[in-house]
Amino acid sequence: MSHSEHKDNVGAKLGMWLFLFTELLLFGGLFILYAVYLERYPHEFSLAGRELNVVFGTVNTVVLLTSSLFAAMAVTAVKRGERGTTLALLGGTLGCAAIFLVIKYFEWSAKIHHGIFPGSSRLLAGAPGESVFFSLYYITTGLHGVHVVIGGAILSWIGARVKRGTLNAGDNVALENGTLYWHLVDLVWIFIFPLYYLIL
């Protein structure tokens, strides 16, 4: 790859940030819904929120923060030309992503096992605020989980490019943008965690 093509890294990152703002407003909308319904059904939200497992939530927070650390370190590694370290760090991020999804799987399974899922007979018979809480819980953490999967796929593709050598110290904006997406996934979780697991 020796042809010289014009590269605008600042422009590429600016475009990525503009995209991240649309994501911010997407999740922001879900947080507004949460806040409005919390104001309307404080008692039901409080009861329903206590069904969530604080330990699962806390462990997943630590796992995601660590995955973000590895992603940020991967950018440092690629800029220093350390290809092996970059790949190892991206592997670490993907490992954390997998752990996060496995924990999420157990968490959702336990809820569904207890008859807590949208349209379940338990929620239909219960207070309206309770079913609103769990609908928002499933849609917010579900959409976040989809972002974890997409982010994992993007970082795997980037890892393959690092391995081939087409993404290197001289041309690494794809890695920077991929990790920016990953950090957004982390940012969203930083707010989901206290709102759903802690304050109720």
Place this chain on the structure above:
Amino acid sequence: MTSDTAEHEHIVSYKKLASVWGALLVLTAATVAITRADLGAAKVWAALGIASLKSGLVIAFFMHMKYEARLFRIILFVALVTLAIFIGFTFFDVLYR
């Protein structure tokens, strides 16, 4: 020192990234501890304050916002103000009907 066109790229050291991660873990422990206490509505604001602080650290260091051109911070500010307007006007409606 900081020009609007970042012509040289800034490399954040592993050590600095690890200290930010340490701070994020401490803040996570703090938010869990504070919300276990019986503080009523104050714990909501405490938890949101800590979450905002954590977001600031992630954006500034992990996402390199501290080292980007000023334009990046301006558009981040515009996005956050937009979100604040959405939240604010929603509650003007919801709380005073």
